[in-house]
Each structure stands twice: as C-alpha cells, then as structure tokens.
Amino acid sequence: MISMSEARKTNEMILENNLDVRTITMGINIMDCADSKVEVFCEKVYDKITKKAENLVKTGDEIAREFGIPIVNKRISITPVAIAASACKTDSYVEIAKMLDKAAAEVGINFIGGFSALVQKGITKSDQILIDSIPEALSVTERVCSSINVGSTRSGIDMNAVKQMGALIKKTAYLSREQNSLGCAKFVVFCNAVEDNPFMAGAFHGLGEGDCAINVGISGPGVVRKALEEIHDADFEVLCETIKKTAFKITRAGQLVAKEASKRLGVPFGIIDLSLAPTPVIGDSVAQILETMGLEYVGAPGTTAALAMLNDNVKKGGVMASSYVGGLSGAFIPVSEDYGMIRAVEAKALTLEKLEAMTCVCSVGLDMIAIPGDTSESTISGIIADEMAIGMINNKTTAVRLIPVYGKSAGETVTFGGLLGYAPIMPVNNFDCTVFVNRGGRIPPPIHSFKN
Amino acid sequence: MKAIVTVLGKDKVGIMAKVCVYLAEKNVNILDVSQTIIQDYFDMIMIVDVSKLTCSFGDFTDELAELGKQIGLMIKAQREEIFKNMYRV
Known part of the structure; x- marks a missing residue:
C-alpha cells in the first residue's frame, strides 16, 4: 500500500519543485528512405515520420494526464541526414530541412533533431553539402535541430571541420539576426556524440539503433x-x-x-x-x-x-x-x-x-x-x-x-x-x-x- | 487499479461531500483517506479503487480537475504506479 506521506512528497515535487519529464523523444531510422531523387527522398521521409509519430503527442499527453506528471516536450530524432541523403543528386539539403520542419509541425512536436553529420575522421561529399546547408536551413525552419560530430576518442579531432564550424556559426548567426541569432541555438558541435540522446539540439538516431x-x-x-x-x-x-x-x-x-x-x-x-x-x-x-x-x-x-x-x-x-x-x-x-x-x-x-x-x-x-x-x-x-x-x-x-x-x-x-x-x-x-x-x-x- | 486523489485549497463547507458524491457517481470506492487543515488550507489525499470506473481514467482526471475549479480547489487524480515506482526498489 502507498503511504500518504509518499503521495504527498511526490505531489510536492511536481507542484512546488517543478518535477517533470523533460522529453519523450522518438528515434526514427530513415535509411530505408534513400533515393537518388531528393523529392522522392523527402516524400518517403515525410511519410515515415508522420506515420511513426502520428500518435506521439497524443500518447504523451495522455500519460501526463493519467500519472499527473508533466511531460514537457515530445520530440523526434532521425538518422543523420548527411548519411541518409547521401544518394541524393543535389547540391543543397535546405529542401530536406524544410520537409522535416513540415513533418514536425504535422505531428505537433516542437523539435526534430538529426540534420546532422559525423565527420570526426573525414568529410564526405554529402557531409559537405549538409554543412553548407546548415546556416540557411536553420534560418528558414523553426523546429529543425542540427549537429556535427567533429571528434572522437577513437578518431581524434577533424580540424578541417573545426575550422569550418567557426564560419558556419557566424553565418547562421547573421542569417537569423532578426531573431537575435536564434539559429545558433539549434546547432551543436560534438565530440563523442551519442546515438541515443533524447535532448535537443544534439539528438539524432544513431546507425547502431533499431528502426x-x-x-x-x-x-x-x-x-x-x-x-x-x-x-x-x-x-x-x-x-x-x-x-x-x-x-x-x-x-x-x-x-x-x-x-x-x-x-x-x-x-x-x-x-x-x-x-x-x-x-x-x-x-x-x-x-x-x-x-x-x-x-x-x-x-x-x-x-x-x-x-x-x-x-x-x-x-x-x-x-x-x-x-x-x-x-x-x-x-x-x-x-x-x-x-x-x-x-x-x-x-x-x-x-x-x-x-x-x-x-x-x-x-x-x-x-x-x-x-x-x-x-x-x-x-x-x-x-x-x-x-x-x-x-x-x-x-x-x-x-x-x-x-x-x-x-x-x-x-x-x-x-x-x-x-x-x-x-x-x-x-x-x-x-x-x-x-x-x-x-x-x-x-x-x-x-x-x-x-x- | 488504484489511484490517488489529491485535494488542495482554501477550506470551506462541503468539499468532502462534493468530492465523495462525484466518486460515488463514477463507481469509485474509497479505500483510505488522510485529511488535515493547515492554516485554513484543506489538504486531503484519498486512495481509491478505480477498477470499476464508469468512464475512462483520462476523463476522470479531467472531470475532477473541473469539479475542483468550480469549488475553487485543486483536485488531481493519478494512477498509483507513479508513487509505487518512485519509492519501492
């Protein structure tokens, strides 16, 4: 049997000390959406996200209601776009970011993470397209979060990427200058990034994860x-x-x-x-x-x-x-x-x-x-x-x-x-x-x- | 299934009556009650059995919160698992 003092204590934590669950983040693999045509890739990713996460917000709200504990954010992380989109024949991934923003709005989440690349040992053509797309992508979207992993204990630090990050951050700040350079708040540079992080802006769905x-x-x-x-x-x-x-x-x-x-x-x-x-x-x-x-x-x-x-x-x-x-x-x-x-x-x-x-x-x-x-x-x-x-x-x-x-x-x-x-x-x-x-x-x- | 009903707010006549009438309407059995008055503030926790509830638990929590608003109190119903999980190893 639950004791009354325990029940009181829990409610005190929630009501007075801001106890909450900060985020339920659904990780979604989008590798199976690969296509050489960027429009087709976007369509497949949009469909997969909106189908998988259809009930995410509703379910989160129901759980919060039944247990009486606030669940502040419902979010999504996806496979790093630089990997999933590498077959696309295009020179910009800004359209992909726009599609992700639309999908996030459709399912009612506040952030989607995974406009990301892992470049700790080297930069592929796709990684470079993604890096070049980030400043614009973050200024024309509201809910898309981006991250770049530039180093790891096993590979060292890719200083070519580090050099680019300074310019990228400055450009992002400039393009979102009307909102106090808010674009930069949606971008993070990592060393030893983890594959199952639910927190933004650095969340992405790692390659070792399930679907x-x-x-x-x-x-x-x-x-x-x-x-x-x-x-x-x-x-x-x-x-x-x-x-x-x-x-x-x-x-x-x-x-x-x-x-x-x-x-x-x-x-x-x-x-x-x-x-x-x-x-x-x-x-x-x-x-x-x-x-x-x-x-x-x-x-x-x-x-x-x-x-x-x-x-x-x-x-x-x-x-x-x-x-x-x-x-x-x-x-x-x-x-x-x-x-x-x-x-x-x-x-x-x-x-x-x-x-x-x-x-x-x-x-x-x-x-x-x-x-x-x-x-x-x-x-x-x-x-x-x-x-x-x-x-x-x-x-x-x-x-x-x-x-x-x-x-x-x-x-x-x-x-x-x-x-x-x-x-x-x-x-x-x-x-x-x-x-x-x-x-x-x-x-x-x-x-x-x-x-x- | 058991649940915890918490009632908090300024004391007045009929709080207990209103809450209990609502619980009875919904076929909810009261198992235990702890109630105190701290500096004019009414503070009650009930452990209730909701296994024969006549509506969904989500609606039950919403309606209790609404009842609370009507009488100027905070009323909250929560499934017991949250308390059990936090305090039992």
Whole structure:
C-alpha cells in the first residue's frame, strides 16, 4: 500500500519543485528512405515520420494526464541526414530541412533533431553539402535541430571541420539576426556524440539503433535542490546519499513514463537519459543546486568539485532505478536556460573559462552561451577545438553551442524566449589563434595508457 | 487499479461531500483517506479503487480537475504506479 506521506512528497515535487519529464523523444531510422531523387527522398521521409509519430503527442499527453506528471516536450530524432541523403543528386539539403520542419509541425512536436553529420575522421561529399546547408536551413525552419560530430576518442579531432564550424556559426548567426541569432541555438558541435540522446539540439538516431525507439529525458534540478536544502550543512556522505536517493525517484518516474509510452505506441523502449536539465524558472536550476551545497555563486572556487560530485551521484542513483540508462546522462549547464547561471554571469562570478573547466566533469559542454557578435570565426573554432580536446582526451561527450549574437557586444542581454531563456553576453578571450586553427588536417586520437 | 486523489485549497463547507458524491457517481470506492487543515488550507489525499470506473481514467482526471475549479480547489487524480515506482526498489 502507498503511504500518504509518499503521495504527498511526490505531489510536492511536481507542484512546488517543478518535477517533470523533460522529453519523450522518438528515434526514427530513415535509411530505408534513400533515393537518388531528393523529392522522392523527402516524400518517403515525410511519410515515415508522420506515420511513426502520428500518435506521439497524443500518447504523451495522455500519460501526463493519467500519472499527473508533466511531460514537457515530445520530440523526434532521425538518422543523420548527411548519411541518409547521401544518394541524393543535389547540391543543397535546405529542401530536406524544410520537409522535416513540415513533418514536425504535422505531428505537433516542437523539435526534430538529426540534420546532422559525423565527420570526426573525414568529410564526405554529402557531409559537405549538409554543412553548407546548415546556416540557411536553420534560418528558414523553426523546429529543425542540427549537429556535427567533429571528434572522437577513437578518431581524434577533424580540424578541417573545426575550422569550418567557426564560419558556419557566424553565418547562421547573421542569417537569423532578426531573431537575435536564434539559429545558433539549434546547432551543436560534438565530440563523442551519442546515438541515443533524447535532448535537443544534439539528438539524432544513431546507425547502431533499431528502426524506431522511445528515449526519455528526465529532469528535476528543483527536486534535488529542495532535498539538499532540507539536510542543511550535513557532511559529504549525507549529501551524496541525498542526491542518489533523489535521482533514483526522478529516474523511476521517467522509467514509468518511458515504459508506458513504449507500450502504447508499440515502439521498443530505448534508454532513459539521466541528465538534470534546468529551465529558466527560478528554482529549476542546476546552478542553484551547487549554490545550495555552499557556494556563494556558481563559478566560485569549489564549483568544479561540487558539479563532479553532483554528476556522479545522479548517475549512481539513476542506474539503480533503470537498467537502460544512456544518452548524455549527467548535469546540463546551459547558461541561458538556467536562472542561477544567468545570475552568476551577471555577478561576474562565472566566466567562459570556468565553464570550460566545469565541462570536464559533467555531461555535454559549453551550452547556450551568448558571445559578442563580432567574435572572429577563428576564435569560435579555437573555443570548439579546446572543448573537443577535453572530450577526446577524457573519453566523454563534449559539445559546444555558442551564439555570437549579431550586432551585440559583451555586457548586453539577449532574450531567446521559452525554454531557451535569456542570457547576458559573455566576454571572450580574443587573443589570436588563426594560425593554429588554419593548419588543416586532423589531431590524432590519444594514447590510453600512461594516464596522467 | 488504484489511484490517488489529491485535494488542495482554501477550506470551506462541503468539499468532502462534493468530492465523495462525484466518486460515488463514477463507481469509485474509497479505500483510505488522510485529511488535515493547515492554516485554513484543506489538504486531503484519498486512495481509491478505480477498477470499476464508469468512464475512462483520462476523463476522470479531467472531470475532477473541473469539479475542483468550480469549488475553487485543486483536485488531481493519478494512477498509483507513479508513487509505487518512485519509492519501492
């Protein structure tokens, strides 16, 4: 029998601490849509997506209603378009992006991910067409998300691609200048990208996946913060136990939703992504968890240690609650989407360099950071190269989602709206790295003995 | 199938009566009730049996929420699995 106090506690988490399931993401394989005619390819992909995901939103809403837990987003990820469309005889994939946008609108989802390419070891003709199409594709569509994997621990870092990323991001920022360069918020550069990530903008349906899968991203930073507030200044053992127990509960809620969605949609359950994903709502913040541990602001000395501990214990609690944990699984530290991060940047407690250090111990990386619009292409490429190196050497996923806001400079504020939030524009180290970035070629993969 | 019904809001006469009448109409059996008043706020949790419910569970949750709106309260019905899953290893 359920105890009344447990029922009360769960409802308190949902009503007061913003517990929700962040996303149900349906991964769809589109390799079977390949065709040399781009119009035929588009038609086949559109039909497959709208058929497979026909009931995705309805089912998500039904589950939310019956269990009384909000399911914020319903989304779709597809096979990287650069691979699936490589037989198409065309010199632009913008039409494909438009079709994906239309399919996403048709099934009622807010984002579709997979306008992507994996170029860690080299760039195919199709990869290049996709890369060249991204700036326009992101400015003429609303729901399409794009990602490029430029490095991996096994292959090293493709610096030819890294060099192109700086220019790509600047062009995307320019083309979407009317919306505060919002196009860049839908584009992420990865090292060690994962195949079953349900979170945007980096979601795509990997080649090792089945035809269709349901992946669920949990949330709940507000719940963790509340639990930590209740233990006051207890020692680290108690702190870790509390995080683990809370992560267990959050993950179980996600697991229940995932299993139910999988059953009702007749699609196999893939994974639960344990990432604590913040929102701009006050209290639903990863930064505030770290501050509750005893930091004046996130960014203060001790931040990296606090984040490392949080990330590790979320995983420890989460893997106990679900046998199939995957995706990015950790703590996200996007700046514009997290009230505590925004406040810390405004107080000058948090810098780009400290964020880079934090990405060494948590999932993903430099995320949703607004930088001055006049930042050079090579500086952006240099920042990407640094972040990719952290991922490559440490055998983890890292990512960069920078927004060089057109026409704005450091200290100004930019608003993206909704879950994407708002951000103070952070200053960037502008000392030159052009010669390094322009060398061309590939940084070889690291050796895995002599760990120091 | 069991469900949890939560009622929260400013206290007034007849809350219990209205909720219970609705539950009886829908053929829902009440198994357990916990109710307190905290600073004028009515806080009740019921464990109910909905296996003989005369409508779909989705409609049941919507109608309860609507009833809540009419009397100025928040009423929520949830399937019990969410609670079981979160607290049992």
